[in-house]
Amino acid sequence: MSLYSVTINDREYNVRFNGSQAFVNGEPVQLNWTPLNTSGLHLLRRGRQAVEVHLSQPEPETLEFLIGSRRLLARVEALHQRLRKRPAASAPQIAAPMPGLIVSILVQEGDSVTKGQTVAVLESMKMQMQLRAAQDARVARVLVQPGQQVDKSQAILSLSPLT
Amino acid sequence: MTHLQPKVLVANRGEIAVRIFRACRELGLPSVAVYTDVDQNALHLRYADEVVPLGDRQNYLSIPAVMAAARAAHAAAVHPGYGFLAENAAFAQAVEDAGMIFIGPRPQTIALMGDKLASRQAAQAAGLPILPGSDRPLPPQVPLHMAAQVAYPVLVKAAAGGGGRGIRLVRSPEELEPMIAAARQEALSAFGDDTVYLESMVQQARHIEVQILGEGSGCVTVLGERECSIQRRRQKLIEEAPAPGLTPVMLEQIHTAAMRLGCHLQYRGLGTVEFLLDPHGHFHFIEVNPRIQVEHPVTEMVTGVDLVQAQLLLALNLGRPPALDAFEQRGCAIEARILAEDPALDFLPAVGEITYLKEPGGPGVRVDSALFQGMQVTADYDSLLAKVIAWGPDRPSAIRRLRRALGELQIGGLPTSAGWILQILDSPAFQEGRVTTTYLDSFQPAPAEPEPTLERELALAAALVAHRARAPLAAGASTAAVGPSRWQLAAWQEQMSRI
Structure with missing residues (x-):
């Protein structure tokens, strides 16, 4: 069966x-x-x-x-x-949903962000899209800079839990 | 005979390049395609007689790169399509300076229409109704007496903008100064020019535009109007001809206005004069698009005039298209723009491979696209995948036919806007022809109707695929690779015979 x-x-x-x-x-x-x-x-x-x-x-x-x-x-x-599968234990992050150009990063390392907050703006196919935090968290690292070209799924920020 | 025909280079890609090459072939004109590094396998190359590389992916926007290609191919004429360099006066000038024919308006006309403030003044001089506004570039500091006269809401517009770009909405006097500053900043970075002006905002407006074709001598033909009120983020999604519900008097006024402006400009080539129609039935000039437009097929379907052929014939001096003197407007045509985007994810643009493609057909249906199965949709260019256009003897039958056609359209590998377009077509406001340019702001996609019995059958089919992929391993088979190729004909039939 x-x-x-x-x-x-x-x-x-x-x-x-x-x-x-x-x-x-x-x-x-x-x-x-x-x-x-x-x-x-x-x-x-x-x-x-x-x-x-x-x-x-x-x-x-x-x-x-x-x-x-x-x-x-x-x-x-x-x-x-x-x-058998265990949930992947990777650190939470915000990644580019598609390839594009980083227009701006709206947070800094150490900032706390709330769920739904816009953290970066990505331009792709002549459209600007806002990347939002999926949960309340602290910005651990900013991994890209404005003006930088990113690939699909490339990490933009890494997050750590709020303490 | 044929070898004497002028060679046409198309400085564009995608569906509009294919569209122009089709016209070239029908007229027996030799043609040249250009392509960037990322477009080496693009469909438009296969519709041209020769192809010339442009290099970098940005180079559809590079005047030197396109001019080098035109010289290398010994082109006699250049068709710019829409977007990219189509409204760049310096490009049109460079083409003419190189002794080639620019298939479009004179460079001076393009420059004039590109300056939205200057085109507003030209329209006023030709006697067209314009919206109340500042008429001049705003000074760095708006004088108090001027600020006191402003009626809200008002738009701050970049003189170098257009096509819905470089516009800011101001709702109250407190917002005026900061919004002007922001608009200047935006205009400077987007267009390299921080000239801005104020223009009244029409609420509950319909977008109506008139197609003109000028012969450069003052003689202008009006080829009817289109309505393009269905827009999202100021980008058109559904367009139709004729505009529904306009009285003969309104049509006469709006067509005459467009013709007056065309004559005033001694307009050469194809152009569109855009208007807003307010709820009181008054129309107001907004801008001129000096080029072929994305939505041109709806005009072609109701008039029977091939606009691209007409452009080519007039520009290349091959004779006046006879259809221009004898066309009659018949029925209604509606175009749906199919975009690579996901309505369920706030219209996030989508990229990926087109894994399956079936375009609709049958009576009264036209598809303009540059798609093929296996093509990669990338983020390098815009997200327009295809235009599906349906003609019917009247508006309700055109809507029904477009629904039927969209139901036949199959695009695999990516989410598209097709399902969302179907929902707009089904909405009572659209069916009754009473939509305004802000209609989509409050129109939310309805979640798909659940179809439990169909989903159960598909779930079973999906599980069978997984089961079949695993079965050979479970049975100890060692030779076969596990993958899509395994769920194919023979394997399936074997599986099916057991269920």
Whole structure:
């Protein structure tokens, strides 16, 4: 028996395979699903409906479904893996959500910031976006300077807990 | 015959470059694309006859780099598209000084229209209604008698701004001095010029613009108007032609005003005269965009005039497009700009690979894009992915057709604004044609309707993918790599036969 947890739109579904049967949240579910080519195009038959679905895997545990113009991301975890996994013990930080240019840094090392406070401004694709603190914290280090080009996920500030 | 045709260099990228190359091919004009280091695989290169490198990613903005490319390719003419150097008078001048044809207005006209204060004065001289304002650059210190006359809210505008940039809103007398100072600072850093002026703000305004085409001799053709009131952060998202609900008298007035300004300027080439329409039915000149615009396809679809071909034919002196004398406006066309951004994350721009692409088609639908599957969307240029345009015999059918087309549009790998555009199209205010430029300020995307049975089926499909990827290892298979390639045809069918 294999158990998976699948999260779509913040809703979690538990999928269990038992021999030739599949259960979602404990209920048996039938799936009429036909691959149409080798690059991810599928036909999903639902009663009298024929729905075109494109499936791709942008990240190891994430699948992307395109159904018409809708785009749904599904996070998949094998449940026995989740039990072994421990939360990563990395220091909290604020990172660039996308590549861009640091326009300004609005805090200094040692400042305390409150949740939602704008700490830096990043310019990307001709737009300025405000980077905000996700929690109350103290600024441990400022890791970039205004005018600097940053990559996606590059750390901008490191934070430490308020004492 | 063909070898005598002038060669056209397109100093742009993306969908507008593809659009111009298509017109060149239809007219049998040889064409040249330019590209930067990050655009070596860009789609627009494949629509040109020759391609010339520009180097650095910033170089679509470099007059020396583009001019060197034009000389190297022996181009006879340069089309600037929109954005980049399109409204740069020095560029237009450099093209003409090199003995080439600039496909656009005269450099002096571009310079005049680029100075928003000067263009306001030109409009006034041509008899167009302008908004109350300071008429002159603001002095460093605003005199008391002047400050006392200001009606709030008022806008501080940079003379070198335009297109929604370099504008600050002042709501009260206390804010006036600090906002002027801030606007000056911003204008200096953004445009290298701190000249600012005041202009009244129209509340509850609609954005209406008129398409003109001038032949440089005073003769100007008006090709109808467009409404572009659906804007976010002063950037247009949905545009349509004609503007819904304007009376014949209002249309006559606004078209005549645009024509008067075009004649006054002896306008050459394609241009757009932009107006605000206030709730009392009065319109006010705001600015002229001296170039082709992003939203030009809606005018093409209702008039049947190919605006880019008309630009090329007139500029290259290949004859007056016959359609200009015989067009009739028919039906309604609406354009949706599809941007790489995530409405669920406050419209955060998105980057990444286009992993799947299917563009809509069928009756009355046009797609202008420069997308291909496998393309990398980067933060180097703007976030416009595609324009989807739908035509219908009347406005309700154009809206229905655009909804249908957006439902067919599939872009994988990135979030886009398509779902959010669909929600705007469905809103009663849009359907009734009564939106203003601030409509989106209070319009929040509704969360997607949950579809539990569909999600259950997709969850099962997703789990199968993971299961299939793990199964060979569990069974002790040693040869096969585990990855996407494994959830393909044969494997799937085997799996499916068991469920």
